[in-house]
Amino acid sequence: MPHSLTIHELMEKLDSGELSSQQVVKAYLDRIEAVDPKLNSFVTVDREGAMEQARQADRQRAEGGRGALLGAPIAVKDALATKGLKTTASSKSLENYIPPFDSFVVGKLKEAGAVIIGKTNMDEFAMGSSTENSHFGATRNPWNTDKIPGGSSGGSAAAVSADLCAGAIGSDTGGSIRQPASCCGIVGLKPTYGRVSRFGLIAFASSLDQVGPMTKDVADAAVLLNVIAGYDSLDSTCADVAVDDYTSGIGDGVEGLTIGVPREYFVDGMDPEVDRSVRESIEALENLGARIKSISLPHTKYAVPVYYVIAPAEASSNLARYDGVKYGFRADGADSLVSMYEATRMEGFGAEVKRRIMLGTYALSSGYYDAYYLKAQKVRTLIRDDFLKAFEEVSVIMAPTVPTPPFGIGEKTGDPLQMYLNDVLTINANLAGIPGVSMPCGFSADRLPIGVQVLGPYFKEKLILRVARTLEGVLSCNKAKPVIN
């Protein structure tokens, strides 16, 4: 079936003429119709648009055209603007918003010939770790529909895992690509801060947000990163650093590399199955010639408190724009401008978004700025310096992505702090700005995916993909498919 193919397998069959893009896109659309009512991974499926793009791709190919993604159906997190296609950030405040422009990443996908099959569900404004905070209802984990798919890019992760698209795009502010990738048994890459333009990404926390691929295997992550990485003058935080060919050298193995294993990432309360699975993965790489070194990242435990000052503070500023004046939802019946703002924001935002706006506004308010925001920024320096020091001794760092397999839907919604602690192993990379890739490394006894992450120095995406690909070659966890019921 075409929908079980990876992107690189699919491209071979499209280029050889064995499959047409229209056949492939039709197969995916049929599967979405059959399966997605159980998962709710899409906010919008662009049936007509996708079929039209597929027809164009087939026409171009017949005329000798080629493209890295020509005719491949890709799903995009609903946080990235798509011209003429509703973009909601899973918020009531944007439920009818139709962007007049493409985000940089979507423009790059289209240039490479991708078919944008639809927009995936997420925690509202990317605030959450379970995709339960969506105005359009929770997304469910394909491996067990009573479990969360992770978040905030839970729709993209579930759609890739359930073969509802060939690959997907997510965004990662505190783990929102890697954590759902781990929960759904797929590959998710958060690039270095600045590697991929955020132009047209609906902003959450601007010093942390980064866009990246979510795919069925490691090679596909490299294929998508090749397409979306690069400099963009429309994002002033985008790095003007040469782009590698991330697909080359991916099979070079790990001999001669030193892999750091941070003691602090094997936390109290970690699930024993996660612990075992990750340690076995590290041993597997040792057997292939990598040197394993135990390291310390002493400020790891402060990452969650630092993050829950910095991210809400930046969010409170970024979300000030949703005032109901120029676009988006507006509350009816207000008799003054200020009461219109207040009522619009009360009705337009969900509970978690309001909670974070409140927290961020408090942390930035007069009298508290030094105690919270400045303090958090200073500790952020310590967290980054831990990584810089570690990378003087090791090539990459390996650790679990999430301390436990995915939890039950509704299990943590009543206690925000418990929900935040789920990000304890992913947030650090965002605070430091370094790249990280999560990949499946095993299953729990009740058949829930377990993920391991490989973190690397700035702009060393190629290196972490190489390590991940080596491990994938031994484990083959990526070949396992969920049975959805």
Next chain:
Amino acid sequence: MKLARDEVRHVATLARLELSPEEEELFAAQLSDILEYINQLNELDTDSIEPTSHAVDLMNVFREDEISQKFDPGIWKLNAPSEDHGHFRVPKIIESEG
């Protein structure tokens, strides 16, 4: 660190959020818990540490303010909650005197 209801109200005003009495109560309790958790940062002496605003060094990026792309003015109307003759309509801004 216990957040009082009137502090919650003050922050909500700064954030232009109307909160229901139930939300005020819930947020007072939840934000207090979160702030208490955040206060563990005070275990660290950071007097001599420089703050990090971005993990990667950034410079200001300047360019000439030239128009490179033009949108049809009608395109903005499509997303406007309320518009009139090419302008966004909002409730009254200036109060009349007396």
